[in-house]
Amino acid sequence: MLAATACTGSSPNAPSTSAGASTAGTSATSAPSTPVETSTASSPSTPGTTTPTTSTTPPTSTAARTTTTTPPSQPTGPVTLLAGLDIAWSVAVLPDGSALVSERNTGRVHHVPKPGTGGQATVVGRLPIFRTEGEGGLLGLAVAPDFDTEPVLYAYYTTESDNRIAAVAWQDGRLGEPKVIFSGIPSGRRHDGGRIAFGPDGYLYVGTGEAGDTGLSQNLDSLGGKILRITRDGDPAPGNPFGGSPVWSYGHRNVQGLAWDSRKRLWASEFGQDTWDELNLIEAGRNYGWPEVEGRQDNPDYVDPVAQWSTDEMSPSGIAVGPDGAVYMAALRGESVWRVPVSADGSAGKATRHLNRTYGRIRDIQFVGNRVWITTSNNNRNDRLLSLPLSAVGAG
Template sequence: MTLLGGVAVPWSTVVLPDGSALVSERNTGAIHRVPQPGSGGRPAVVGHVPGVVAEGEGGLLGLAVAPDFQANPVLYAYFTSENDNRVAAIPWRGNAIGEPVVILDGIPRGRFHNGGRIAFGPDGYLYVTTGESGDRQLAQSMESLGGKILRITRDGKPAPGNPFGGSPVWSFGHRNVEGLAWDSSGRMYASEFGSDAWDELNVIEPGRNYGWPDVEGVSGDQDFVDPIAQWRPSQMSPSGIAMGPDGAVYLAALRGQSVWRVPVRAGRLSGAPTRHLQGTYGRIRDIRFVGGRAWILTSNASGDRLVSLPLSAVGAR
């Protein structure tokens, strides 16, 4: 079932408490509202985020809503501006967006590797994934916000308890993270674009170094955290990820044009990953589980759509 069609390069999907969804469109800066399935409503653009400069992999990327959105209706967006990548808080007024307020800026931008996934963790803080913007050494530099996972408050300040004092940095040594998810124990998983060797699924621990550009994939080097699963880029190129109702991690694959199901238990691989929908919808940018269905967002440059599928289509149990 197609919930939203005819869009170009959508990037992120979030679901609101009323059952409707918001979808970001990378190149136009548009935010689409998709009514709750079965409500009889029609999708509509609810606004454009001002200041978005789309180039290469940059533009309007991740969206996030806090758990208390109903009481405090504010939407958060990650986007590329003329000078940097930034996070803004955007008031939600009825069925339209208000004027954005930038809460975090200075994230390096590039034609490639802009990161862009944002999500509220179980602790109520906002997590922000960034890329190293093509300058690989930034991933290891604590003077840069590039190549990191950040943890911030709703006003953009470093969250209490971060591992590097007054820094927003939560983990570092990342090339380009575009997916975040948490299991029922609060353990965080992240997808990672590799270069020529390995794409990764990592368990994220505060203050740890994930190796880029010194290592890629499993290295066995105790100075770095090894991924729990890895793939050749031709099979994967992972973007959005989600925790399924069965406790497995599901990864949306761009170059691999698939959804991968990865069984995990207590932060470790607990079975062989399986591949689903290979080539059926082309490149897949994001995945969500909503109302007993799997929602996938395609990324084929034109004619893209948000599709609702039965759980069995992605191997969910």
Template sequence: MPHSPRSIGRALAGCVAIALVAGACSTAEPTAPVTTTGVGAGSSTGSGVGPGTDAGTQPARTTTAPPSSGTSTPSTSRRTPTAPARTPTTAATGPVTLLSGLDIAWSVAVLPDGSALVSERNTGRIHHVPKPGSGGKPSVVGRLPITRTEGEGGLLGLAVPEDFDADPVFYAYYSTDSDNRIAAVPWRDGTIGEPVVIFSGIPRGQYHNGGRIAFGPDGFLYVGTGEAGDTSLSQNLGSLGGKILRITPDGDPAPGNPFGGSPIWSYGHRNVQGLAWDSRKRLWASEFGQNTFDELNLIEAGKNYGWPEVEGRAGNPDFVDPVAQWPTSEMSPSGIAVGPDGAVYMAALRGQSVWRVPVKADGTAGTPTRHLQGTYGRVRDIHFVGDRVWITTSNNDGADRLISLPLSAVGVG
């Protein structure tokens, strides 16, 4: 186990800053593997052209319910990346582009000072976006040592712990040539330091790499993983694939986990790309289905969420049914967030929307409503920041954006 990251922020205070990458990246998925190594770059996500998957069509399978109708065509245009947009210096009431020209912005992590870090899946670059209204300009602050191949791997989730101000270290989930892993990354004077790997061995594949990480109200790091295209991993408690994990900031299994010394918190997942807690400290997770249903799940320790035995609601007491489900044509969910009104908001890739799901005290859901349908194309991540909502696009056209919107745009109020 590598040395503790809770001390690396102080220990690496004088480390050499990461060299920034000035070259532009390809705006299309490579037809042959492309390896990016060394510290200091970001990445983005794939085209997600198949049902129930982020990128690529998956084989059909028998499910417990008939597929629902509905289609949605993702953007296939390719444009030359543009320069990052300047952070606005005045208050805005309408949509504002905070960052542009991205090769798939995958995750947004808001820092305590109101600025944010944005991961770029296909390049490994991390962008810093100053607090809106500060007059600052976005910049690339470093690059992580990803190995990028065709598909969904690369630089994925970012997470900021609650004690960031005291020990400025954030966390990143990314792909190598052999696995997916998590590193603690020091933040010093507007750049990133040398990442320290705290957790490795998460299965990686062309598809279904999971990638969402988030700190829970208990201070532990939760990790959404995918089954990397091997459905047998989801039900295998000896594998990290197809799970939600719960670990300490040092990468150890968190105390109180349901399977002894295992980092596994829940299992039977296909591809988890969204994690969020509500005011009752309940964990909600988005789940990519295959050909029939995408899901919103209420996560409980030690429970089995059914994949690949079931997809969507099955009424089988051996598995936990989703709280809400959608045809894959309407959803393909990635990032989620709990809004100021207590509803769960889900970013939809194939569905090219934001879905608002009212959730009740008993853990059931009200009627979901759809917002921004087709307005910005595929939506990857969503965060509520002050009196605004931030979303990232994932159109894989070299012109993806981080956009700030009024809360009313997604149904708040």
């Protein structure tokens, strides 16, 4: 395993802080340079929607830790789909409207039936993770585009020596044995990346972190601090910008969000260190600056972010493009969902903040039917997968 140095700033798993407060080693106090508005909606009183409280006594059984709620067929308010989770990291929606949810700290994968069918969530498999302190474990999940005809799930997880990606067959409602297709991604206590997603071109894109070794981000021979583009067999995808390399873009610190819009443009969230968290528009072969620059610097050698925020307001993880074409970003330290309208020329409009401090730290976001799903990441063994109306995040 690569040695990871102690790192300050926008750590995605740092304890939750109150509004305006900063974690140790973080000095950013300035307002975000992207104009913002804060949602004024108060925390709802519907049962199951209050901010989770910290539990210091772990449950004694799996049954005690994982509970489900069977929602009505047409819910109008917030609904808890899955609870009792030890960091619900990624949500992968299947073609039938059900979903698979990764649990970072245990390696378990949960299957959540399509809401309204009356089914109950179940654990359908476990990945062979190596889990210590920090941000590693079972992270991103991705569903192959032709899942109906070739049901295979892809998973990004941490071992004793690296982060890797495995293809896992979906057989009779269970996960089969993982087949490693790609390995050697640097791992560390911080900055393990972990988001994977299939692009419109059918290839698998992988967001990696620099594992606390900042020099990896500018090193094209390293897989750390990059966005990678690979085939389903784990080979560099045809047309990659650096010959036979899997690297698609570089100069990243810790990528945990990948999403495409209707113009097939790739957007990525980026954890800053002390000053700026970023939303980037990704182009093949481009250098996004870390560790030479953070945030907008107007340096022609590096790509500036489309939007940026002070680290206490964001710490972005999962992102999604909504039905309105805006980019939605799940904020950990910022304990919010940010809506960022983007235009045809790739610029960002006024960002608005939603669910501010309502559910605590938010790890992932997905649009499913006419609802939005989010996962919490409060590190209290009672994290949740929630289904909300689109209006809760400004999308409806």
